[in-house]
Amino acid sequence: MNKAPIIYRLLNGDAQLSDEQHDAFLSKDRQLYAALLRLPNLSAETAMAIIQRLLAVTEMAPGQAVPESLRLQEDRLIVETLPHLPVDTVLAGFLKLVERRVNNQRTSGWVRAYIFGAPQLESWAVSHRRDLRILVRHALGNPVTLTCLHKFVIENPDAKTTAYLQRYVLRYAKNAALVRDVFLFLFGKLKQSQFSLLNAYLTARQDIQAGKGLHFKVLQGIAGTFHAKISQRRLRRLASRDKVKREVSDEIDESLVGSIRHYYRSGEQLNAQAIEQEMARLPYWDAFVYFIIDASASMRGFGTREYNSIAIATGILKVFQKRIRQTAHAWVGGSDDENFPQPMGTTSIAPALIEVVQQKPDVIILISDGYENIEQGDTAAVFAGLEQLGIQIPIVQIIPAFTERDRIENRQLLPTCFLETGQRGFLSTWLRIRAHLAPDSLEALLRETLSEGSQQ
Amino acid sequence: MKLNVWKSLKKTNGATLTSLADLLQGREAGTAVRWGHLEMIPLFGSACAAGSFAPPQKSLRLTQVTNYGEMILENKGNLPTIVPLHLGYFQNAAQNHAMCVSALLAAGKSKQFKDACCIQAAQGGYIEEADERFIILPQPLRDKALALRGKEDYSKLWKDIAAFNRRLNLKNRGHLDELKRAHQPELLRTVYHLEPAPGQTGAVFLCNNTVVGIELAPDTAFWNDLHTPLVMYCYAPLGLINDVEGTTPWTGETLVVEKLNSLDDLQSRWSTLVARRQERVNQWMDKLQALPILSSQVEQQQGQNQLLTIEIEDFVGQMVLQDQKPAYVSLSRKSPR
Numbered sequence: 001m002n003k004a005p006i007i008y009r010l011l012n013g014d015a016q017l018s019d020e021q022h023d024a025f026l027s028k029d030r031q032l033y034a035a036l037l038r039l040p041n042l043s044a045e046t047a048m049a050i051i052q053r054l055l056a057v058t059e060m061a062p063g064q065a066v067p068e069s070l071r072l073q074e075d076r077l078i079v080e081t082l083p084h085l086p087v088d089t090v091l092a093g094f095l096k097l098v099e100r101r102v103n104n105q106r107t108s109g110w111v112r113a114y115i116f117g118a119p120q121l122e123s124w125a126v127s128h129r130r131d132l133r134i135l136v137r138h139a140l141g142n143p144v145t146l147t148c149l150h151k152f153v154i155e156n157p158d159a160k161t162t163a164y165l166q167r168y169v170l171r172y173a174k175n176a177a178l179v180r181d182v183f184l185f186l187f188g189k190l191k192q193s194q195f196s197l198l199n200a201y202l203t204a205r206q207d208i209q210a211g212k213g214l215h216f217k218v219l220q221g222i223a224g225t226f227h228a229k230i231s232q233r234r235l236r237r238l239a240s241r242d243k244v245k246r247e248v249s250d251e252i253d254e255s256l257v258g259s260i261r262h263y264y265r266s267g268e269q270l271n272a273q274a275i276e277q278e279m280a281r282l283p284y285w286d287a288f289v290y291f292i293i294d295a296s297a298s299m300r301g302f303g304t305r306e307y308n309s310i311a312i313a314t315g316i317l318k319v320f321q322k323r324i325r326q327t328a329h330a331w332v333g334g335s336d337d338e339n340f341p342q343p344m345g346t347t348s349i350a351p352a353l354i355e356v357v358q359q360k361p362d363v364i365i366l367i368s369d370g371y372e373n374i375e376q377g378d379t380a381a382v383f384a385g386l387e388q389l390g391i392q393i394p395i396v397q398i399i400p401a402f403t404e405r406d407r408i409e410n411r412q413l414l415p416t417c418f419l420e421t422g423q424r425g426f427l428s429t430w431l432r433i434r435a436h437l438a439p440d441s442l443e444a445l446l447r448e449t450l451s452e453g454s455q456q
Numbered sequence: 457m458k459l460n461v462w463k464s465l466k467k468t469n470g471a472t473l474t475s476l477a478d479l480l481q482g483r484e485a486g487t488a489v490r491w492g493h494l495e496m497i498p499l500f501g502s503a504c505a506a507g508s509f510a511p512p513q514k515s516l517r518l519t520q521v522t523n524y525g526e527m528i529l530e531n532k533g534n535l536p537t538i539v540p541l542h543l544g545y546f547q548n549a550a551q552n553h554a555m556c557v558s559a560l561l562a563a564g565k566s567k568q569f570k571d572a573c574c575i576q577a578a579q580g581g582y583i584e585e586a587d588e589r590f591i592i593l594p595q596p597l598r599d600k601a602l603a604l605r606g607k608e609d610y611s612k613l614w615k616d617i618a619a620f621n622r623r624l625n626l627k628n629r630g631h632l633d634e635l636k637r638a639h640q641p642e643l644l645r646t647v648y649h650l651e652p653a654p655g656q657t658g659a660v661f662l663c664n665n666t667v668v669g670i671e672l673a674p675d676t677a678f679w680n681d682l683h684t685p686l687v688m689y690c691y692a693p694l695g696l697i698n699d700v701e702g703t704t705p706w707t708g709e710t711l712v713v714e715k716l717n718s719l720d721d722l723q724s725r726w727s728t729l730v731a732r733r734q735e736r737v738n739q740w741m742d743k744l745q746a747l748p749i750l751s752s753q754v755e756q757q758q759g760q761n762q763l764l765t766i767e768i769e770d771f772v773g774q775m776v777l778q779d780q781k782p783a784y785v786s787l788s789r790k791s792p793r
Binding site: 354369372382 | 645
């Protein structure tokens with residue numbers, strides 16, 4: 001099995017592995033197989049298929065358990081991947097494990113941690129009630145599930161009861177009261193709740209109007225059983241209209257970009273540790289890299305996207321500066337603040353590019369949303385001029401984005417562009433740039449990402 | 457040739473403004489930004505003292521629509537403010553409205569405008585306390601709306617809105633929100649491309665190398681509130697119309713990279729290009745400054761501030777003078793008859 005072409009195709013987002021390829025890769029090189037989770041552009045289905053196999057296959061060879069160190073490394077990869085996958089894909093993946101009767105301790109722990117620790121637990125409980133019930137029962141086993149149900153309804157539990165619930169369920173909980181109500185709700189033992197969605201679901205059985213704000217499909221389910229005569233049109237009017245644009249919402253975005261965006265919006269002190277943590281994930285890069293950073297007015301954005309682009313740009317600069325041998329940078333637009341400039345002014349990238357080329361760096365990284373205006377096409381013209389002069393400095397553009405589905409037509413100022421949301425840190429950008437510069441060493445680069453900043 | 461020089465002096469009650477040069481006094485042109493069919497020449501400086509007028513988005517509130525075609529606007533600021541010409545509001549579950557005129561509003565005061573127009577033909581309900589984000593009517597509708605000032609008829613702009621929608625291949629009806637529904641991403645993208653420059657106080661807007669509007673604010677803070685609604689709703693639709701009609705965007709002078717000798721050569725060609733582009737901008741400004749004011753009509757007087765309707769050759773609009781010095785100007789190219 002030749003792994004390199006498979007990795008390259010996965011990196012470019014134009015490949016799905018067959019079941020046979022998954023199995024062959026896993027058995028041949030389990031560590032590299034797990035590291036595939038770090039590939040940007042990996043489809044959610046492929047990522048979940050990898051996680052399924054890592055959980056299901058507990059031995060390297062018959063009688064030879066997966067070493068502890070490798071398991072911990074895999075766990076780190078899973079924990080950085082799972083929250084960014086669509087909940088439907090993750091639940092479907094876990095349900096396949098139920099189907100195949102995979103119920104080792106590790107799998108059970110992951111299922112419980114994913115469900116009970118989820119910040120969106122209340123919403124999932126009403127929208128994925130059946131799936132969650134099957135998974136919880138599978139993870140805990142029937143006897144423990146029944147005991148937990150019995151113990152959760154006790155009004156003043158003693159220490160022994162609390163310890164039991166803590167051991168099996170509450171250890172994963174961010175909000176114990178919510179987890180209790182959800183647990184009872186999943187198994188039909190909840191009559192009313194302080195949590196609005198759970199309560200809306202329960203009372204909508206008597207009065208459909210009380211279900212206002214629930215998802216359309218949830219309302220359809222309730223109406224099908226309890227209010228057969230209610231029109232679809234009325235249900236649509238009652239249903240919530242919020243489009244889910246990102247798997248990680250703003251409130252629970254704990255990424256570095258989330259922190260910087262919060263800093264821009266609130267002015268509250270930025271946690272310097274967030275930069276250090278992200279920095280520690282990147283391997284060292286022995287190069288002289290010049291950054292051109294667009295801090296023009298458009299990098300501010302509007303509404304929920306406000307400050308997202310500038311947060312990604314400044315975040316990449318801060319982190320990469322610490323992991324690259326030599327760096328320099330030039331701002332295009334922006335206020336005088338050297339650390340976190342306020343986005344302002346126009347986008348004149350072409351003159352900056354001419355200046356920077358004269359410094360002869362190994363690589364030039366342009367971070368820009370691509371809304372060029374002085375004038376449209378100038379950057380491409382300068383790039384064409386540099387090519388004509390035979391100047392071989394690789395130049396890549398990073399386009400900050402809010403979601404991976406953002407449209408970037410007409411915003412690609414250079415032939416080589418990568419999109420970065422920052423939701424999963426900047427390792428993907430690092431990997432894509434390095435892979436672009438040295439496509440033959442992709443396998444080694446991917447392995448390097450597992451060493452987590454050990455090389456200096 | 458018709459000489460109307462004396463006409464302007466007569467009607468402005470003592471204001472001696474004879475050409476566009478008088479309105480552009482104290483303003484300097486910066487580097488033009490261009491995207492697709494549209495171009496914006498930013499203007500800096502102002503003859504009006506900064507802080508004389510409260511920025512409109514922060515101070516203006518639509519407190520109520522009392523009847524179809526009637527709006528009450530309130531200035532919640534501590535300074536007098538100017539209601540930008542053709543300001544309007546989009547609001548859910550209520551009929552959207554827009555103004556036919558500009559206005560002066562003293563600090564803390566409200567004013568009812570009975571000649572506003574409804575911009576959504578078939579939606580019931582009145583706006584009550586709208587979102588403070590306002591729109592400015594699309595450029596092709598502005599001369600028509602201004603001509604309808606003083607006429608109390610809420611449906612007076614529906615026919616023109618329907619014609620405007622037809623040009624964009626939208627539904628043939630008097631709903632301006634069709635534009636927003638169909639083209640919100642493109643409108644926003646235009647805002648991202650035509651970015652405001654720090655310290656900007658006004659702009660000349662061009663579409664395919666033809667001036668389509670001249671917008672001047674009293675100061676930078678006022679412009680910062682005005683920039684987005686102007687670009688997004690007033691001028692971006694012109695780009696969309698040109699796209700629909702299949703017009704090739706005007707491109708201007710570009711960087712020639714054939715037969716380059718060195719990086720220094722590239723640098724020098726770039727500098728020459730920048731200078732030539734600025735020269736073109738300066739030529740445009742000279743041409744505009746020479747345009748004579750054909751007529752002006754005082755509409756409102758409030759202390760030292762005066763609101764006038766003006767006509768300049770192919771342009772029509774309104775302006776505010778403070779002590780006879782231009783503080784606010786909004787001029788739109790007239791639609792072809």
